[in-house]
Amino acid sequence: MADSPLIPFIATITDIVDETGDVKTFKMVFDDPGVMEKFNNKPGQVAQISVFGTGEATISITSSPTRQGMLEFSVKKVGKLTEVLHQLEKGSKVGIRGPYGNHFPYHDMQGKDLLFIGGGIGLAPLRSLIDFVLDESNRDQYGKVTILYGARSMDDLCFKQDLFERWCRLPDTEVFTTIDGPEDAWTGHVGFVPAYLEEIAPTPKNKIAITCGPPIMIKFVLQALEKMGYTDEQVITTLELKMKCGIGKCGRCNIGSKFVCTDGPVFRLDQIKEMPPEY
Secondary structure, eight states: OOSSTTSOEEEEEEEEEEOSSSEEEEEEEESSHHHHHHHOOOTTOEEEEEETTTEEEEEEOOSOTTSTTOEEEEEEOOSHHHHHHHHOOTTOEEEEEEEESOOOOTTTTTTSEEEEEEEGGGHHHHHHHHHHHHSTTTGGGSOOEEEEEEESSGGGOOOHHIIIIIGGGSTTEEEEEEESSOOTTOOSEESOHHHHHHHHOOOOTTEEEEEESOHHHHHHHHHHHHHTTOOGGGEEEEOOOOOOSSSSOSOSSEETTEETTTTOSEEEHHHHHTSOTTO
């Protein structure tokens, strides 16, 4: 990799998928094939994406490392940099540095059933682990996979092809989707994710729950999991603070003695409960 961890490598956007009105998935390939080979990301890690002349931002890697030769980043338009990124086209150049942070403890999950609970763009980091677990090379190492995902509306559902055409057709895999309010064209479940979770009531026996989404959703999902008997050690989530340098130097993302960019972004619930109360 580069001599300095702060110097990005040049990459090219090779494909763009419009997920929703304000979310796009960018497929990127390093211009130097040797950089791609050495990148070696793991599910749950992040990278710094540079939009030249604008700045850089921390973005979750959406693709599984089992899909070699490219990286995917699903980006919600929420500020200046992401707005400029959304204006780029196939063939545009960006910078990438990383991978940064820890990763989902996929070795510890082997032999377990997995329950994924996502909301909105929160499905993006979960997708890297879902596709890692469902990959043919890894599938026999994990038990049943259950995916519960919700968004405000039909138009706000990300990864529709994965949800409705791919994951749901795989053996020993269940997909539950919901939207917040009724719509004429929607024949599926209506309601918030935490309430739907309690309705489905997946048993905690031999199961790990992994959740990511809006803070208010996570708050009530954690309460629902506790009511169903999940222990703190069975629940994993990701934290998102203003990660800037990615290497634990700038102090933008520290929580007490922890840095989200190096100690996280993946934490077990018992680890989060040990953090300072101001978080």
